[in-house]
Amino acid sequence: MSETLNVVMNEEARRFEIELEGDVAFAEYRLVDHGIILPHTVVPDAFEGRGVGSQLAKAALGYAREQGLKVIPTCPFIAAYIAKHPEWHDIVHDTYRRQLGID
Structure with a gap:
């Protein structure tokens, strides 16, 4: 079950946080x-299955789209999320499209 959580962009730590x-x-x-x-995502075990990772991915990808940035998803979780959600395919950096199977 997914709940709506507050995602904060922590510029000092260079990460999106919940x-x-x-x-x-x-x-x-x-x-x-x-x-x-997007190199690394961490969701504490106690919060797995609650959509926390997906909300972090959406926030990071939404920021990239708003800023006109191409996404380089080196984090396996973010890469898998993008591969499953075609609405984000257009912002993936050309170098990573084939790796995600969206070429």
Whole structure:
């Protein structure tokens, strides 16, 4: 079951975060020339199955779209999320499209 959670962009730590019951789930990002690398996502075990990772992915991808950035999804979770959701395929960097099977 997925619940709506507040995702915060923590620019100092360079990650999108969701605080839950004193713990933090996050998706790291690195801004590069005309792109955003999404290298790592962490969701504490206690919050798996609640859609936390998906909400982090949506926030990061939404930010990329708003800023006109191409996504470089080196995080396996983010890459799998994009592959399953065609609405994000257009913002994937050309170099990574084939790896995701969206070429």
